Amino acid sequence: MRHQRNLLPIVGLLTLLSLITGCASTPNGDPGDPYEATNRKIYNFNDSIDRNVLQPVARGYVTVAPKPVRSGVTNFFDNVGYINVILNDALQGKPGQFFSDTGRFVVNSTIGLGGLFDPAKEMGLMAHDEDLGQTFGVWGAGEGAYLNIPLAGPSSFRDAPGFLSALLLNPLTYLNPIVTLPLSVVNAVNIRANLLEATNIRDQAALDPYTFVREAYRQQREFRIYDGNPPGDGFDDYLEGDGDSAILRIY
Amino acid sequence: MRTTINFGTLTISLLALCHFAHATPAANDAQAVVEKLHATLLNVMRDADSLSYKGRVQTLNGVLAETFDFTTIGRIVTGNSAEQWNALDDAQRSRFLDVFAQLSAATYASNFDGYSGEVFETLGVEEKRGNVLVKTVIVKSDGDQVTLDYVLRETNGVWQIVNVIASGVSDLSLKRADYTAVIKSEGLDSLIGKLTDKVANYASSGR
Numbered sequence: 210m211r212h213q214r215n216l217l218p219i220v221g222l223l224t225l226l227s228l229i230t231g232c233a234s235t236p237n238g239d240p241g242d243p244y245e246a247t248n249r250k251i252y253n254f255n256d257s258i259d260r261n262v263l264q265p266v267a268r269g270y271v272t273v274a275p276k277p278v279r280s281g282v283t284n285f286f287d288n289v290g291y292i293n294v295i296l297n298d299a300l301q302g303k304p305g306q307f308f309s310d311t312g313r314f315v316v317n318s319t320i321g322l323g324g325l326f327d328p329a330k331e332m333g334l335m336a337h338d339e340d341l342g343q344t345f346g347v348w349g350a351g352e353g354a355y356l357n358i359p360l361a362g363p364s365s366f367r368d369a370p371g372f373l374s375a376l377l378l379n380p381l382t383y384l385n386p387i388v389t390l391p392l393s394v395v396n397a398v399n400i401r402a403n404l405l406e407a408t409n410i411r412d413q414a415a416l417d418p419y420t421f422v423r424e425a426y427r428q429q430r431e432f433r434i435y436d437g438n439p440p441g442d443g444f445d446d447y448l449e450g451d452g453d454s455a456i457l458r459i460y
Numbered sequence: 461m462r463t464t465i466n467f468g469t470l471t472i473s474l475l476a477l478c479h480f481a482h483a484t485p486a487a488n489d490a491q492a493v494v495e496k497l498h499a500t501l502l503n504v505m506r507d508a509d510s511l512s513y514k515g516r517v518q519t520l521n522g523v524l525a526e527t528f529d530f531t532t533i534g535r536i537v538t539g540n541s542a543e544q545w546n547a548l549d550d551a552q553r554s555r556f557l558d559v560f561a562q563l564s565a566a567t568y569a570s571n572f573d574g575y576s577g578e579v580f581e582t583l584g585v586e587e588k589r590g591n592v593l594v595k596t597v598i599v600k601s602d603g604d605q606v607t608l609d610y611v612l613r614e615t616n617g618v619w620q621i622v623n624v625i626a627s628g629v630s631d632l633s634l635k636r637a638d639y640t641a642v643i644k645s646e647g648l649d650s651l652i653g654k655l656t657d658k659v660a661n662y663a664s665s666g667r
Contacts, residue, residue, distance in 0.1 A: 416641075416642050417638055424637040424638070428630055428634070429627065437607065
């Protein structure tokens with residue numbers, strides 16, 4: 210599940226920066242979320258747009274477009290954004306993955322008809338999930354403050370610059386807006402459609418959706434930084450107290 | 461509806477058998493617990509329609525009580541140390557555990573409400589200083605995989621699940637963050653009320 214970025218996050222990032230400068234921290238909240246008050250406002254803003262516009266459109270899209278079509282759309286945007294993955298393979302010092310992903314990009318861009326199909330997968334060139342935030346994580350950077358970005362959702366100081374690198378490394382960015390804008394809309398709707406299952410779970414399970422999303426985001430980012438296979442047993446860090454942490458965070 | 465197991469799955473299962481031939485009793489016990497849960501989930505998925513929501517909840521209640529250590533889970537998601545937990549009012553504690561177990565069954569019954577060729581596979585078992593981690597995946601019929609890692613802990617010789625980590629997201633951490641926020645601002649009784657509402661929501665939308 211890669212996050213495709215479109216032009217909107219840039220606008221969001223700028224809005225966010227202006228908001229952060231004027232926002233107060235919450236004294237008794239989560240230490241990793243000093244901007245909780247502002248983040249919650251942005252969360253509610255995003256949520257209202259999501260419920261009123263994006264989600265209904267995404268549901269409509271799912272009923273109209275059959276699964277193979279949606280897979281093709283997902284494949285296309287994943288592939289066109291894949292240069293970002295390849296660069297971050299290199300930045301993270303993963304030569305094997307770098308060559309495999311380069312091969313994957315070439316195969317899917319050509320035989321895969323511009324990325325609509327994923328023949329590379331059949332050839333054993335599996336998709337990887339890398340971005341600049343994960344690279345910073347691999348380099349040892351902490352998460353930094355948690356952020357909610359208008360129109361883009363959860364992020365953090367470590368992860369937010371990744372929006373920019375993904376945008377700059379996406380060939381679609383450099384096409385005529387007449388082409389890029391409608392494609393960005395399709396991409397946004399398709400991404401939202403792919404997330405319907407996850408947000409259904411959130412809506413059913415969460416008591417406080419903001420906290421729920423924040424925790425899920427943080428954990429999933431950590432999981433991705435370690436490529437789903439955290440090194441060593443890593444238990445020493447989590448054995449303080451009565452051992453609860455070892456259960457909470459096995460990695 | 462696809463019920464046949466393909467050769468890939470069979471090979472993986474056989475390889476897994478070889479791999480676990482040298483596993484320790486603890487690892488074997490823990491793996492058996494997870495696979496018992498998975499077997500029940502598969503049955504519930506296959507018979508989803510004939511069982512209906514109510515029947516699925518009933519089937520799940522029994523196996524969840526057996527495979528999950530709800531006391532440890534309940535203590536941790538409410539943000540309590542062992543001492544704090546024991547200091548809680550008995551009635552309040554058992555009301556919480558009761559609604560929490562109901563919610564777990566309701567969540568599974570609601571999410572595992574049909575079958576389209578999914579297969580559960582155990583990928584490996586690791587002992588982690590007293591706990592056991594059982595790594596599994598759900599493989600969907602289109603080949604998509606969802607990783608499900610289970611953490612099990614032993615109490616009086618019985619291995620039970622204390623955490624489920626789906627695609628890297630720890631259910632216990634998620635619930636602890638969500639629940640303790642409510643407890644802090646509104647108290648445990650309010651949390652129990654909210655969870656009771658959740659159970660009712662699942663029941664009214666369950667089919």
